[in-house]
Amino acid sequence: MAIAGAADRPDVVIVGAGAVGCALAWELAGRGRRVAVLDRAGAGEEASAAAAGLLSPQSDVRSPSPFFDLALRSLRLYPEWVRVLEEESGERVGYRRTGLLRCALSDQEAEGHRSYLWQRERGLPIEWWDAAAVAERVGPRLTSEATSGVFFPDEGVVDPRRLTRALAEAARRRGVEIRARTEVRRFWVERSRCRGVETEAGRLEAGSVVDAAGAWAGFDRGLPFPVPVEPVRGQIVELELPAEAPALVLHGEAVYLVPRREGHLLVGSTLEHVGFRKEVTAGAVQNLIAQAARLMPEISQARFVTAWAGLRPATPDALPVLGGCGIEGLFFATGHYRNGILLAPLTARLLADRLTGVETRDLEPFAVSRFSSGAPPGPTPSPSSEVFR
Amino acid sequence: MAIAGAADRPDVVIVGAGAVGCALAWELAGRGRRVAVLDRAGAGEEASAAAAGLLSPQSDVRSPSPFFDLALRSLRLYPEWVRVLEEESGERVGYRRTGLLRCALSDQEAEGHRSYLWQRERGLPIEWWDAAAVAERVGPRLTSEATSGVFFPDEGVVDPRRLTRALAEAARRRGVEIRARTEVRRFWVERSRCRGVETEAGRLEAGSVVDAAGAWAGFDRGLPFPVPVEPVRGQIVELELPAEAPALVLHGEAVYLVPRREGHLLVGSTLEHVGFRKEVTAGAVQNLIAQAARLMPEISQARFVTAWAGLRPATPDALPVLGGCGIEGLFFATGHYRNGILLAPLTARLLADRLTGVETRDLEPFAVSRFSSGAPPGPTPSPSSEVFR
Numbered sequence: 001m002a003i004a005g006a007a008d009r010p011d012v013v014i015v016g017a018g019a020v021g022c023a024l025a026w027e028l029a030g031r032g033r034r035v036a037v038l039d040r041a042g043a044g045e046e047a048s049a050a051a052a053g054l055l056s057p058q059s060d061v062r063s064p065s066p067f068f069d070l071a072l073r074s075l076r077l078y079p080e081w082v083r084v085l086e087e088e089s090g091e092r093v094g095y096r097r098t099g100l101l102r103c104a105l106s107d108q109e110a111e112g113h114r115s116y117l118w119q120r121e122r123g124l125p126i127e128w129w130d131a132a133a134v135a136e137r138v139g140p141r142l143t144s145e146a147t148s149g150v151f152f153p154d155e156g157v158v159d160p161r162r163l164t165r166a167l168a169e170a171a172r173r174r175g176v177e178i179r180a181r182t183e184v185r186r187f188w189v190e191r192s193r194c195r196g197v198e199t200e201a202g203r204l205e206a207g208s209v210v211d212a213a214g215a216w217a218g219f220d221r222g223l224p225f226p227v228p229v230e231p232v233r234g235q236i237v238e239l240e241l242p243a244e245a246p247a248l249v250l251h252g253e254a255v256y257l258v259p260r261r262e263g264h265l266l267v268g269s270t271l272e273h274v275g276f277r278k279e280v281t282a283g284a285v286q287n288l289i290a291q292a293a294r295l296m297p298e299i300s301q302a303r304f305v306t307a308w309a310g311l312r313p314a315t316p317d318a319l320p321v322l323g324g325c326g327i328e329g330l331f332f333a334t335g336h337y338r339n340g341i342l343l344a345p346l347t348a349r350l351l352a353d354r355l356t357g358v359e360t361r362d363l364e365p366f367a368v369s370r371f372s373s374g375a376p377p378g379p380t381p382s383p384s385s386e387v388f389r
Numbered sequence: 390m391a392i393a394g395a396a397d398r399p400d401v402v403i404v405g406a407g408a409v410g411c412a413l414a415w416e417l418a419g420r421g422r423r424v425a426v427l428d429r430a431g432a433g434e435e436a437s438a439a440a441a442g443l444l445s446p447q448s449d450v451r452s453p454s455p456f457f458d459l460a461l462r463s464l465r466l467y468p469e470w471v472r473v474l475e476e477e478s479g480e481r482v483g484y485r486r487t488g489l490l491r492c493a494l495s496d497q498e499a500e501g502h503r504s505y506l507w508q509r510e511r512g513l514p515i516e517w518w519d520a521a522a523v524a525e526r527v528g529p530r531l532t533s534e535a536t537s538g539v540f541f542p543d544e545g546v547v548d549p550r551r552l553t554r555a556l557a558e559a560a561r562r563r564g565v566e567i568r569a570r571t572e573v574r575r576f577w578v579e580r581s582r583c584r585g586v587e588t589e590a591g592r593l594e595a596g597s598v599v600d601a602a603g604a605w606a607g608f609d610r611g612l613p614f615p616v617p618v619e620p621v622r623g624q625i626v627e628l629e630l631p632a633e634a635p636a637l638v639l640h641g642e643a644v645y646l647v648p649r650r651e652g653h654l655l656v657g658s659t660l661e662h663v664g665f666r667k668e669v670t671a672g673a674v675q676n677l678i679a680q681a682a683r684l685m686p687e688i689s690q691a692r693f694v695t696a697w698a699g700l701r702p703a704t705p706d707a708l709p710v711l712g713g714c715g716i717e718g719l720f721f722a723t724g725h726y727r728n729g730i731l732l733a734p735l736t737a738r739l740l741a742d743r744l745t746g747v748e749t750r751d752l753e754p755f756a757v758s759r760f761s762s763g764a765p766p767g768p769t770p771s772p773s774s775e776v777f778r
Contacts, residue, residue, distance in 0.1 A: 239671050282628050282678045283689030289675035300672030304696055 010036040010177070012355060013197055013206035015184045018048040019160060019341055020333050021212035022167035022178075023348035026085075029174035031356050036206070037171070038199065040216065042180035044164030047214050050310020051160040051341050052236055052258045052268045058124060058152045059100050059251060060338070062115040066365040067319055071339060072124075074346035075154065081345040082158070088173060089166035094159030098259065100249040101129070101138065102150045103295060109253055110148045127151040141246060141296055157249060157258055160341050167344075184213075186220040187330060194330035208355055210331045215276070215313040217321070217334035225326060225372045229335050231311035233272040235284040237292075239265045239302040246296070254291040264305065267292040280307045312337050316371065322347065323354055323363035331355065332368050399425040399566070401744060402586055402595035404573045407437040408549060408730055409722050410601035411556035411567075412737035415474075418563035420745050425595070426560070427588065429605065431569035433553030436603050439699020440549040440730050441625055441647045441657045447513060447541045448489050448640060449727070451504040455754040456708055460728060461513075463735035464543065470734040471547070477562060478555035483548030487648065489638040490518070490527065491539045492684060498642055499537045516540040530635060530685055546638060546647050549730050556733075573602075575609040576719060583719035597744055599720045604665070604702040606710070606723035614715060614761045618724050620700035622661040624673040626681075628654045628691040635685070643680040653694065656681040669696045701726050705760065711736065712743055712752035720744065721757050 012028055014021045017039035025035045039045075054060075055078060057071030082095040104110035119126045129137065129149045137151075168178055188196040188203050196205040211217050215231035238260075245259035258266040267288045285307050293299040314337045315321060321335040333351050336343050353360045401417055403410045406428035414424045428434075443449075444467060446460030471484040493499035508515045518526065518538045526540075557567055577585040577592050585594040600606050604620035627649075634648035647655040656677045674696050682688040703726045704710060710724040722740050725732050742749045 237671070280693040281689065282626070282691045282693045283682065285693045286675045286678035286682070286689070289671045290679070293672065293675070300670065300675070302671045304669040304671050304674045307693060 009205045009207070010034045011207040012036075012210060013038065013204060013208075014210045014212050015039075015197065016211070016213035016216070016334070017043040017168065017178050017180070018046060018212065018214050019044065019164045019167060019344045020048075020214075020336060020347050021210070022164060022171050023344040024210060024212060024333060024351050025176045025178075026167055026171040026174060027348040027352040028355065029171060029176045031352060033356070034175070035171070036177045036179065036204070038179045038182040038184055038197065038204075040181070040183040040213075043168035043178055044161060047310045047312055047340060048164040049161050050234065050236065050308055052256070052266045053094070053158045053160045053163070053341055054100070054155075054249065054256065054258060055158060055342050056100050056152065056155040056249070056251075057339075057342060058116075058119055058126065059102055059150070059155060064118060064122070070346060070362070070366075071342055074343045077345040077349070078156075078158070085163075085166050085170055089170040091162060091166040091169060093163040093166050094261070095156065095163075096158075097154065097156040098248045099151055099153045100155040100251055101134070102152075102251045103134065103142065103146045104148045105143065105145045105252065105294065107147060112253075113148070113150045116150055125153050127153065138246065138248070138250070141298060142250065143295055143297060145294075151248075155249065158341060159260065163341065163344075184219065186222055187211075187327070189223075189327055189330070192326065193328045208329045208331060210333055210351065210355070212333040214334055214336075214340070215311040217313060217332065223327070225368065227321065227332070227334075227368060228316055228371050229313045229321065230273070230315075231276050232314040232337070233274050233277065233309050234269040234312055234338075235272075235280055235288065235307060235309045236266050236268040237285055237288045237307045238305040239267060239289075239292075239299065240305050241265055241298065241302050250295055252291065252295045255288055255295070257292055257295060265299075265302065267299075276311060278309045278311060280309050313340070320347070320366050321368045322350065322366040323368075325368050398594045398596070399423045400596040401425075401599060402427065402593060402597075403599045403601050404428075404586065405600070405602035405605070405723070406432040406557065406567055406569070407435060407601065407603050408433065408553045408556060408733045409437075409603075409725060409736050410599070411553060411560050412733040413599060413601060413722060413740050414565045414567075415556055415560040415563060416737040416741040417744065418560060418565045420741060422745070423564070424560070425566045425568065425593070427568045427571040427573055427586065427593075429570070429572040429602075432557040432567055433550060436699045436701055436729060437553040438550050439623065439625065439697055441645070441655045442483070442547045442549045442552070442730055443489070443544075443638065443645065443647060444547060444731050445489050445541065445544040445638070445640075446728075446731060447505075447508055447515065448491050448539070448544060453507060453511070459735060459751070459755075460731055463732045466734040466738070467545075467547070474552075474555050474559055478559040480551060480555040480558060482552040482555050483650070484545065484552075485547075486543065486545040487637045488540055488542045489544040489640055490523070491541075491640045492523065492531070492535045493537050494532065494534045494641065494683065496536060501642075502537070502539045505539055514542050516542065527635065527637070527639070530687060531639065532684055532686060534683075540637075544638065547730060548649065552730065552733075573608065575611055576600075576716070578612075578716055578719070581715065582717040597718045597720060599722055599740065599744070601722040603723055603725075603729070604700040606702060606721065612716070614757065616710065616721070616723075616757060617705055617760050618702045618710065619662070619704075620665050621703040621726070622663050622666065622698050623658040623701055623727075624661075624669055624677065624696060624698045625655050625657040626674055626677045626696045627694040628656060628678075628681075628688065629694050630654055630687065630691050639684055641680065641684045644677055644684070646681055646684060654688075654691070656688075665700060667698045667700060669698050702729070709736070709755050710757045711739065711755035712757075714757050
């Protein structure tokens with residue numbers, strides 16, 4: 001049984017209505033394509049709702065790479081992208097170029113900041129602050145233990161829940177159909193061509209299919225190549241300070257503090273390989289608060305608002321999976337790991353280019369084919385105490 | 390304007406629909422009295438909903454006193470009281486005689502347990518366990534740092550929310566009227582006689598009035614004597630363990646762990662003089678979890694369920710305020726501090742005796758008159774790291 005007649009056949013079906021899937025749908029609809037987005041839950045109910053919304057390519061990357069270029073380009077799209085999005089959706093998404101300060105609380109941590117020196121040599125905006133500058137710029141709320149900091153003035157924040165809601169709304173206004181509670185079981189593949197998807201309700205035919213299902217992107221085990229995307233849990237605590245939150249993002253070795261409206265503050269995050277388990281754990285809540293209070297002692301007096309967990313889509317080499325594959329008409333836009341919110345605008349643009357016949361080579365380093373036998377396996381993501389968004 | 394005609398005039402109006410107010414209403418109705426309970430919020434929405442439900446007079450009191458006798462008598466009422474309550478209300482209240490273990494994690498803490506020796510001399514049920522006995526009786530979930538423990542086999546737990554709901558329901562079935570969202574502004578006193586109460590909607594006449602308003606009991610500033618009841622905040626964290634919670638209450642120096650159904654566990658509690666502020670704070674959540682994990686390391690892996698705060702009604706000498714005063718027809722049943730749930734059955738019985746003319750001298754040590762000038766002030770409650778329910 002088909003659930004859509006030929007007249008209803010979308011040009012593109014996107015599996016997954018997170019920030020990436022909705023951004024791509026919005027972009028494609030702007031280019032005149034008929035798009036349907038299917039989601040096993042609802043728009044933005046998984047990792048996109050759980051993210052802290054840090055937009056920090058520079059502070060997050062310690063060495064140059066194609067990934068760094070991708071992330072930086074996506075950050076530069078943000079202001080204009082958000083402007084159009086807010087106009088079209090009628091919603092505000094909380095984007096702010098706050099700047100981000102990596103604080104060192106010891107000489108050893110300060111020494112680690114030398115790994116950013118290449119960014120200065122490349123002419124990127126980055127500032128080294130000594131203890132006096134840190135104290136002056138952040139004020140007495142920061143611990144007096146801060147010995148120095150590296151400031152990234154172009155980095156900022158967005159509210160991922162509001163962003164994804166706005167993306168879904170803007171996409172709908174461009175004619176995109178978003179079907180919630182619709183689980184795709186497998187791709188509908190015939191003679192190495194993807195003709196659509198198979199859901200519980202039957203087949204849905206489409207010109208192209210994009211797998212933007214985040215941590216669930218490997219759902220079709222019948223593909224002739226691996227899609228090694230796995231969930232990595234991240235937990236976040238939301239607090240409310242008696243006064244306004246700091247104007248910038250404070251980033252220590254173990255946690256980051258993201259300001260939200262009206263004195264609210266997010267403390268993130270953990271990095272846990274525990275499968276599809278979204279529990280918030282007592283130990284994570286305790287440790288996040290303890291580490292945050294090391295950076296900003298008044299945290300102990302802050303109101304505990306709530307805590308949550310989300311599942312980042314991670315690949316073995318910690319890089320996204322973007323573009324086509326050996327099956328005609330089947331594309332991937334997943335594996336964004338800690339950077340789905342940051343990479344949403346550029347992912348949408350590049351995938352839309354690829355799907356509408358615009359030439360691009362930017363996706364090549366991120367092809368799913370790199371995981372097939374013959375290709376050398378990349379490094380696994382660090383399972384240590386590294387901090388993630 | 391009166392809001393009730395003479396035909397509606399209750400024999401007793403109780404201000405405050407917490408566990409104490411509802412228990413007294415239920416008791417009085419059982420003795421044939423017409424009772425109305427007024428509450429600024431709703432039944433059991435304040436401290437009674439926030440309590441952990443520890444029933445632990447022995448482990449909580451370090452020296453003999455009239456208060457100890459009161460608490461112990463109330464504990465002994467529990468089994469039969471709960472049996473009748475559950476039968477009448479049709480609800481289960483989670484009462485269990487679990488026993489409570491005071492664990493020592495150092496020789497110094499063990500030394501402190503000598504302050505319980507008088508209870509053994511008095512023939513009360515109490516057991517001294519060495520490290521081997523503690524390990525055997527509690528199992529490997531308890532930290533191996535436990536050096537010894539004192540076990541109180543008669544102590545236990547109840548679920549205060551279900552208890553208060555059952556009390557309100559049982560009271561209603563005996564004809565008690567419970568009026569939520571009804572704030573009493575002051576007592577209606579004429580010529581040293583309390584004729585009823587004054588609410589926003591007007592006066593309500595009553596044969597007698599009982600102030601059971603918990604931390605709000607001092608609301609009428611116009612009385613000719615002080616009712617020095619102040620709020621003391623307590624915060625509790627609720628967790629869910631992967632396996633069943635321990636069968637008994639585990640009590641360390643800094644926190645206690647109260648088992649609930651289906652692997653749930655309460656970790657309490659703080660003691661904070663912060664006025665009528667019910668915020669949950671980041672520092673308290675962090676510290677409660679950290680201290681709990683010291684007792685039971687698996688706590689770090691437990692699911693964080695929620696956290697809340699309540700306001701205990703505390704007096705300067707940490708004893709309740711029970712019985713009559715210089716104003717005829719006006720009575721008090723408040724200031725129960727850490728023991729409102731434990732003391733509810735006996736408070737209800739003794740106050741009902743007093744209101745129905747049964748002779749009792751048990752209330753004398755707890756009269757509100759002890760705070761009037763001339764009477765020597767008692768000690769203030771310890772503001773230290775002492776643990777409270």
